[in-house]
């Protein structure tokens with residue numbers, strides 16, 4: 001299916017989604033948001049897709065935020081609807097049971113930083129820059145920035161980024177845990193793919209369970225989360241993959257998982 005603002009390809013099970021408005025630093029206009037909604041559904045449901053990478057076109061930007069031209073036209077009602085729509089899509093991405101990596105290849109500002117935060121993992125190129133500059137425009141993040149940023153990097157650091165509108169570079173993003181690692185730009189996609197290939201070699205049901213559990217534990221009390229983990233640990237012991245994984249270790253051979 002062709003998209004107007006996204007490039008989409010599946011490379012041996014890994015979907016590579018490129019936000020493709022480089023002349024506008026890949027800013028999120030209505031079309032990008034709608035198409036991201038379609039692509040997230042596709043990643044979640046297409047059996048040919050086992051994992052995904054999100055990145056931006058060109059050497060300069062991952063996504064430089066919401067399209068400010070469109071944003072400037074919003075009133076109370078349309079701004080709220082836009083935020084609700086984007087938030088639903090980003091939440092769906094975050095809850096996807098297939099691993100998703102943001103390959104942040106430049107500016108990740110506003111909605112771009114929020115999009116990266118909604119992916120399971122973030123790799124950054126050396127020129128990447130992160131920030132939530134919405135306050136400079138007299139608004140606040142609308143796609144989860146005030147919610148996910150403090151959860152990932154802590155309240156104090158998040159409040160500084162959110163309220164100052166300032167940017168941090170890739171090394172600082174790494175230092176505070178906003179990205180998993182920093183790599184040269186020409187190796188970014190290869191590193192993201194390598195990480196996902198490693199994950200795809202593991203038991204797929206177990207990987208999905210980890211993704212689901214990490215999300216579920218965020219909104220459960222400690223004891224309920226631990227109880228849920230025990231239930232899921234039990235469920236996995238009933239799978240063919242568990243027999244295969246443990247048998248392969250004991251038999252000193254590589255496991256051949258079937259995802260059942």
Ligand code: COA
Pocket residue numbers: 023024025027064065066067068069107109110111133134137
């Ligand atoms: N929305 C719409 N257009 C955007 C955009 C955005 N968020 N970010 C960049 N662009 C456009 C610019 O208007 C410019 O378009 P033009 O060539 O038609 O004038 C083009 O992308 C290139 O951007 P430019 O500002 O010339 O690049 P730069 O290297 O000088 O600066 C940034 C890069 C990222 C610092 C700067 O573009 C910027 O501050 N963007 C807005 C970031 C932001 O506030 N995002 C949050 C929105 S809620």
